[in-house]
Each structure stands twice: as structure tokens, then as C-alpha cells.
Amino acid sequence: MTILGPILMAAVMIIPIWIAKMSDDTKTIQVIDESGLFYNKLPQTANLKFKYVLTDIMKAKGNFKNENFYAILYIPSAVMTTPNTIRLISDKQPALSVKSYVETAIQKELESLKLNASGIDKELLKSIETKVNISTIKLQEGREEDSSSEVSTILGSVAGILIYIFIFMFGTQVMRGVIEEKTNRIIEVIISSVKPFQLMMGKIVGIAMVGLTQFLLWIVLTFGIVNVFQQIYPELVKFKTETNTNNVLNKNKLDKSIISNADIKSSSGEQEDVKQLFKSIGKINFGVMILAFIFYFIGGYLLYASFFAAIGSAVDNEADTQQFMLPVTIPIIFSFLMTQFIISNPDGPVAFWLSVIPLTSPIIMMVRIPFGVPYFDLILSMVLLVAGFIGSTFLAAKIYRTGILMYGKKTSYKELWKWLKY
Amino acid sequence: MDLLKVVNVSKKYSNHLALDKVSLNVPENSIFGLLGPNGAGKTTLIRIINQITGPDEGEILLSGNNLKPSDVEKIGYLPEERGLYKKMKVGEQALYLCQLKGLSKNDALKKLKYWFEKFEIQAWWDRRVEELSKGMQQKVQFIVTILHEPKLLIFDEPFSGFDPINANLIKEEIIGLKNNGSTIIFSTHNMASVEELCDNIALINKSKKILDGKVYEIKKEYKSNTFSIDCSNSENNFNIQEFLDKRFAVLSIDVKNDALKIKIKIPTEFNSNDLLKNIIPHVNIISFNEIIPTMNDIFIQRVSQDNPN
Structure with a gap:
């Protein structure tokens, strides 16, 4: 997967262009x-x-x-x-x-x-047609900043999706690892040497490291492959930049030629759009964005990975995980579904609450950040997320240390509750 | 001197009492058999000694001190439910497990080499665990358990999964470990191996210890002064009751070819010589044995006594 992943990703980027040309x-x-x-x-x-x-x-x-x-x-x-x-x-x-x-x-x-035929001059009509392009300005600490809702939307969604994928992919990997240790019967050998808590945390942290390495490798390799392609086929580069701009403006080539032929929109207006877009990309605070992304990436993973570890410890095989997976996956999927709503209303009370509650905050807060978030919200959300994963790890450890030694019995929620109280 | 003392240990799981005030003394440099039917609480006790779970009451003393986390390096544990990571290479995994017990990489490597050669599995060092037979995996696990030369070794059903040849190999290694100064706790249902190996035993049933002590003393205590005599007699209609002391009870007489096999129980105030004196004038004795109960008999007797239904 480590090698195949970037190749596939690069293929996803290159092949459509290829096919379009073909x-x-x-x-x-x-x-x-x-x-x-x-x-x-x-x-x-x-x-x-x-x-x-x-x-x-x-x-x-x-x-x-x-x-x-x-x-x-x-x-x-x-x-x-x-x-x-x-x-x-x-x-x-x-x-x-x-x-x-x-x-x-x-x-x-x-x-x-x-x-x-009806005697109206075409030129006259065209001069009546008016296109309005409102520039959005963000007031920040007394300064005015150009901003772009489009850029914020894209950045927020991408960050949210990445965190969603990361939590799911590596969370389930933790769960599978725990189940594997249980079904291999190696667990008792290991926990006669290390504490169950150490083993669980080791697994969670270890997989996070593997995950981050893999993720970075993916990004580097994907861009590497795309770059090599651009070097080999320079004409693709030209084509690519063109399509990129068009994609951002949500138009395809055919549409564009119709539009320019039909003269709905002057080409200078379009250029103005692109210029403003690049200007506002430059205005996004990438420092905060990247730091926050890493924080919520890791925080969200730690929160959910401990739940996944607890589920893995409570069952004998992967087929039995279904009943416990649901309550854990619902908040993740819910926050993923809410991203569209949050984008349309990034400062409302729903956005506030979802971005401070630890179960939903990793995804929702990342969606909000490009739109600008008050420091109070951000700090509150981060503190609660840290508290959240400490709490979830604590609870998960209790289930884990009992669960890993239980075999053959199908575990119920009642049983889990008892383990929590041991 | 007792290496391990278990003092009044109790453990409760929600509404089930797994151990009820169990106390044991395991003398240093001995083999101690921990016996009991399934579900009696043996594994729970072993897990408490290994600090996998904690006791609700009571304490465990190792060399006179309360157990502390670093004591895991002084204990080697081969659980009944044992396995290895299937995808990992044998040598790599053995090395990892030994390092978890606090051995340095070089030490572990040196010792592993020695044991792999001794058990003739050195060719498997670079193979994946899943390619090994079950018996071979058990060998690897045995090696990993004893490699850090712990003072106390705990084997839970060590012979399961071994063929007779390898079981014997392991048995000899266990005796060898004892001779080198280790103390061994040994949990099994294989009573023959208990008699062969153990110096002391404790029998746990329904969460309580119901019997403990030295194996030979327990056997002495449980013997019933019954003797088995193989003899022959020229007379055709020979009746042993005619000349036998009336206080001696004949339990059975079997005719076997031209010999007789007689079982006689005598009251405790008599001994084997009294019996011999009584019968020697009448028969030719081929063999004479005291019937001593096996651990198996004692186990069944004690447990069924304890579970009246």
C-alpha cells in the first residue's frame, strides 16, 4: 500500500487529463x-x-x-x-x-x-447585462483582509476529509491489531512482561507513527510522480494549469468556449476572479492552518484509536465488532456529514458546539479554521480535545485490560459496563 | 526458605468469587504443582502472581518482599493460552520477547543461539512463525519463557501441543532448570507428570485450596494400608480366609494363569510384616506391594468429596 498508494493517487490526477487529451x-x-x-x-x-x-x-x-x-x-x-x-x-x-x-x-x-426582428439592438442588450462580483473582506485585529469563501470552503473540506480518512483508516488498524493479538493468543505472553496499558498505548502510538510516515510518504511520492510526469510531458503542464484554473472556477473547457463565444462574461472579469483567488490563497494563515491540522489530526486519532482498541479487546474476531462499532462511527460520520452545513454557517451556534465537543471537534474545527475562528473557541476546543482523549484512553484501558483475557463469550454492553467498574 | 508466599489472596469478578483466601508457600528450588479442575481459579492465581491482575485481598511475597512491577523480570510465564505473532520471523520475535523481559540484545542473541541449537530449530530462525508446526512454536515459546533465567518459572499446561518425544525433552529441561536452582510452579491436569516431577502440590477446587503439602506425605496420608500379593499354591481348592487373621479383609481374589492376585486391607495397627508372617507359611509369594494411591486417585477422591453432587 505504501508504494501502490501514491501511484494510484498520481494516476487519479494524471489519467483524467490524459484521457481528456486522448x-x-x-x-x-x-x-x-x-x-x-x-x-x-x-x-x-x-x-x-x-x-x-x-x-x-x-x-x-x-x-x-x-x-x-x-x-x-x-x-x-x-x-x-x-x-x-x-x-x-x-x-x-x-x-x-x-x-x-x-x-x-x-x-x-x-x-x-x-x-x-423585434428591433432591439444586440449591443444595447449586452451593455445592460451586469455582472456583479462581490469581494469579501475579513476584519482582523483592525486590519482589513481580502478573503475568499471559495478558498476557505475548499481548504476546510479537504482538511476535514483527510482527518476523517485518517481516523477511520488507522483507528480500525489499531482495532485489528488488538484482535490479532487476542486471536493469536500472544496477548498473555506479552502482558506478563508489560502492563496492559503500556501495550495498548504502544499499539496506538506505534500505529500513529506508521500512519503519519505512510501519509507523508504518500504526499511526497504522489507529488513526486506527478512532477516527473510533468517533466516528461511538458505540454501536459500547460494543459494542466489551464484545467486547474478552470476547475477552481467550476467550468470545463467546452463550457468556457461557449461562454466566451456567447460573450456572457468578459474575459477580463474572469481574470479578475483568478487574481483575487490567488490573492486570497496568499492571505490564508497557513501557519495556523498546518499547526491546527497536525493537532486535530493527532488528537482526533488518539481519541478514537483508544475506543477502537477497547472494541478490539472486547471481541474474539472482526465479525463481532459490528455492534460496538456503531456508536463509535456515528459521531465521525455525523461530523463528516455536517461539514457542508458548517461551511454555509461557520460561525453559528451549531458550528461552535460541534467544534468544541471532542467527539466532533477534530473534523468540524478544521472546517471552520479557514473561515477564521476566535482564539477562545480554538483554545477551548483544543483543551477539551486533550481532556477528551485522556478520558477516552482511561475508559478504554479499563475495558481493554479485562477484555484481552476474555475468550469465547460474546460480550454485551452490560458486560462492558461491568468491566469499567472493576 | 520459601521463594513465593501467597497469603490469604481473594479475587472477585463481579458476582463470582474466583479465589477465596488462598494461601500457598512455594519452597525455593522445588517444583510445585498447582492442581485443580477446570475453572477452579488456578489461572486467576497465576495471573495475580504475574501481576496481570491484582488481588482484591491478601498479598504475594517474592523472596520475602511484596511484588513490584520490576519483578516481571524475575518470573518466566508460559501461559496455557499461548501464541506468537504469525507474520513475524521466528528469531526476530524471540529476540523481541526476550528484550521485553529486560535482556540486552546481545545477551538475548547469544542465549537464543544456544537454545535454538539445543532444540534443533536454528534452521527456522528466519522463517515466519506461521510456517512452523505447532510443536515447534511451543519450543520457541518455551525457550522465550526461560531465556532470561528467572528465579521463578510458571508453566501452565506446558506439555499440551507436544508429541511424546518433545514432551519428554521439555520434562528433562524442567528438571534441569530445577537442578540449576530455579523454582517452578507447574499447573497441569496430567497427573502422571505431577507424580514424576513435583515435590509439593496444592489442590484448588471451587476457588478454595482444599489440599496442599509434599507429594510423598500426601500419598502417605491417603494410603489405606492395602496390599497386593501375587502368589501361587499347590493345593487345588485353596481358601485364603481359613488361615488369614480375621481382622485382615480380603478385598479381591483374581486367578491369573496358575497364580493368584489377592488384595488385602489390614487395620492401621498392623504393618506389612504382620501380613507377610500370616501368609508366608501357606503360599509361595511371587510379589508383594503396598497399594499407594496415585495423585490421580487422590485428586478425584478429594474433588468429588468436595462437590457432593
Whole structure:
């Protein structure tokens, strides 16, 4: 997994670009325009060409198999009054992107024709169209800071997801380790040399170390592989930066060309967006962000790993873990599901409470931090998380030291409660 | 001098009393058998001695001092439920387990080498544990248990999982350890090995100690002055009752080829010589034995006496 992981991750980053490039073959659509309104009017792109022919639709259909067209676009003469009679004919289902491109192009053309017919100047209409782009400013200690809700959203979600994955992956690894020691029957050999608490903490800390190493290795290797790829295929770099920007702005290439063709948005406005985006990325306090991430990463893991260790000690095999897993996984999944809500309201009372309660704080607080969190909330949350994992470790140790020596009996919650009181 | 003293130890698990004021003295340089039916509380007692769990009442003294955490280095424990990490290499794992007991890496390596050669498993050093047979894994575990040369060794069912040849090997090693000055506590259901090995025993039943002492003294106490005589007689319709003292009771007479096997119980004021004097004039004695109860008999007798139903 250590080696395979980064390769897969790099593949996830590279292959879509690769495929996107590969499928960039030119499609030509045969246009039969009975209305005569669209001759050479439909905008072409690098991948999509139109060939206007004067032929009968029936004949074109008959010849379709012999000719190498992607599709036939049939525009009947009464298109102005009945635009829904337009047909895109092909021997296979045309791609959705092609269909919507053609739709948009015809729609624009028809609109413009109708505008002309009703005497409204197209230029006038365009000057009326207004695009508003509000800049968000964060007041911090008297200073004004440009900020970007988009960047905060992305950073918060990514941090939350990473912590979620880490807790689940390595928490269950702790649990499996404990079960393994139990089913191997090595546990009694070991705890005649070390205290059960030492063994449990050793396992938790050890797996955290393995996990962090693996995680760092993943990140380094993934970027390493992607970088090597960029060196080998420089043209990919160019393409990549372009797609990256587009991705951030949530548009794909095809859309972009339509939009620029349709002139909804001036290109200068778009550049302004990108500029502001980079500016606000620079404004995020990465020092705090990274420190907090490491803290909640480790704190959240320690909190949950001790629960997972206790579950592992209480059962004889992995199949029996189900009944105890539920109460432990619910808060993790709950906080993961709440991230969307927290992003839309990062300062509300729900966000506050979820980000200070230790069971949910590792994920929720990481989502909140990019939006700016009062120091009081942050410190309270950190103190409670430390208290939380000390408490959970204490409880887990009690279950653990009894559980590891119990065999054959299916454990109930009542039983666990008794072990807590020993 | 007692190496280990268990004084009035009680242990309660929620509503089940696992040990009820149990006291034991394990003399130094002896083999001590801890006996009892399943679920009697032996394992709980052993776990308390190993500081895996603590007693609710009472105390444990090792060489006269209360047990402390560092005493784990003075005790070697081979649990009944024993295993190894399956994916780890044999040598690596043995080394790790020995270092847990406080041995330095070099010491452990040197000693492991010696024992691996002695048990003829040196070729398995770099193999994974899961490739080993069960008996071989048991050998590794035995080595790991004794390697740090603890004063006190505790074996819980040490012979389970061994074939007779290897069981014998282990038995000889246990005797060897005793001769080298170790004290051994030995928990088993194998009564034959108890008789062969143990100097002292304690019998635990239903959380209580019901019997303890030196093996030969216990046997003496439980013998019933019964003798087994193999003899032959030329007369055809020989009746032993005619010449036997009326106070001696014949328990059984078996005819075996041309010999007779007779069991006679005599009152405690008589001894074997009195019996011999009584019968020698009438028969040719082939063999004469006192019937001494086996530990197995004593175990069954005491436990069933204790559990009336």
C-alpha cells in the first residue's frame, strides 16, 4: 500500500487529463439547414466542426453509414416558430456535451435573430447585462483582509476529509491489531512482561507513527510522480494549469468556449476572479492552518484509536465488532456529514458546539479554521480535545485490560459496563 | 526458605468469587504443582502472581518482599493460552520477547543461539512463525519463557501441543532448570507428570485450596494400608480366609494363569510384616506391594468429596 498508494493517487490526477487529451478527436457534424438561417453561423471549436450541405434529409440519412460524420443536424424550415423540431441524428447516442453545445449555439442564434426582428439592438442588450462580483473582506485585529469563501470552503473540506480518512483508516488498524493479538493468543505472553496499558498505548502510538510516515510518504511520492510526469510531458503542464484554473472556477473547457463565444462574461472579469483567488490563497494563515491540522489530526486519532482498541479487546474476531462499532462511527460520520452545513454557517451556534465537543471537534474545527475562528473557541476546543482523549484512553484501558483475557463469550454492553467498574 | 508466599489472596469478578483466601508457600528450588479442575481459579492465581491482575485481598511475597512491577523480570510465564505473532520471523520475535523481559540484545542473541541449537530449530530462525508446526512454536515459546533465567518459572499446561518425544525433552529441561536452582510452579491436569516431577502440590477446587503439602506425605496420608500379593499354591481348592487373621479383609481374589492376585486391607495397627508372617507359611509369594494411591486417585477422591453432587 505504501508504494501502490501514491501511484494510484498520481494516476487519479494524471489519467483524467490524459484521457481528456486522448478523446480530443475532431467531430464533424453535417448540417442540413432547410431554413437557410444558420449558414456558417454556428461557432466551431477545435473539436467540433460543422459542415453545411444542401441535400435531402432522407438521402443524408441513407448515406450516413458511408460518410464519416459524427451526426446529422437537421434544421427544418419552420425553425423560427417551432424550434423543437430540430433533430440531431446519429447512429449512436451523441455525447451530452455535443448536444448541449449545439443547443446553446442554436438558441443564441435564434435569440439574436428574434432580437433583430423585434428591433432591439444586440449591443444595447449586452451593455445592460451586469455582472456583479462581490469581494469579501475579513476584519482582523483592525486590519482589513481580502478573503475568499471559495478558498476557505475548499481548504476546510479537504482538511476535514483527510482527518476523517485518517481516523477511520488507522483507528480500525489499531482495532485489528488488538484482535490479532487476542486471536493469536500472544496477548498473555506479552502482558506478563508489560502492563496492559503500556501495550495498548504502544499499539496506538506505534500505529500513529506508521500512519503519519505512510501519509507523508504518500504526499511526497504522489507529488513526486506527478512532477516527473510533468517533466516528461511538458505540454501536459500547460494543459494542466489551464484545467486547474478552470476547475477552481467550476467550468470545463467546452463550457468556457461557449461562454466566451456567447460573450456572457468578459474575459477580463474572469481574470479578475483568478487574481483575487490567488490573492486570497496568499492571505490564508497557513501557519495556523498546518499547526491546527497536525493537532486535530493527532488528537482526533488518539481519541478514537483508544475506543477502537477497547472494541478490539472486547471481541474474539472482526465479525463481532459490528455492534460496538456503531456508536463509535456515528459521531465521525455525523461530523463528516455536517461539514457542508458548517461551511454555509461557520460561525453559528451549531458550528461552535460541534467544534468544541471532542467527539466532533477534530473534523468540524478544521472546517471552520479557514473561515477564521476566535482564539477562545480554538483554545477551548483544543483543551477539551486533550481532556477528551485522556478520558477516552482511561475508559478504554479499563475495558481493554479485562477484555484481552476474555475468550469465547460474546460480550454485551452490560458486560462492558461491568468491566469499567472493576 | 520459601521463594513465593501467597497469603490469604481473594479475587472477585463481579458476582463470582474466583479465589477465596488462598494461601500457598512455594519452597525455593522445588517444583510445585498447582492442581485443580477446570475453572477452579488456578489461572486467576497465576495471573495475580504475574501481576496481570491484582488481588482484591491478601498479598504475594517474592523472596520475602511484596511484588513490584520490576519483578516481571524475575518470573518466566508460559501461559496455557499461548501464541506468537504469525507474520513475524521466528528469531526476530524471540529476540523481541526476550528484550521485553529486560535482556540486552546481545545477551538475548547469544542465549537464543544456544537454545535454538539445543532444540534443533536454528534452521527456522528466519522463517515466519506461521510456517512452523505447532510443536515447534511451543519450543520457541518455551525457550522465550526461560531465556532470561528467572528465579521463578510458571508453566501452565506446558506439555499440551507436544508429541511424546518433545514432551519428554521439555520434562528433562524442567528438571534441569530445577537442578540449576530455579523454582517452578507447574499447573497441569496430567497427573502422571505431577507424580514424576513435583515435590509439593496444592489442590484448588471451587476457588478454595482444599489440599496442599509434599507429594510423598500426601500419598502417605491417603494410603489405606492395602496390599497386593501375587502368589501361587499347590493345593487345588485353596481358601485364603481359613488361615488369614480375621481382622485382615480380603478385598479381591483374581486367578491369573496358575497364580493368584489377592488384595488385602489390614487395620492401621498392623504393618506389612504382620501380613507377610500370616501368609508366608501357606503360599509361595511371587510379589508383594503396598497399594499407594496415585495423585490421580487422590485428586478425584478429594474433588468429588468436595462437590457432593
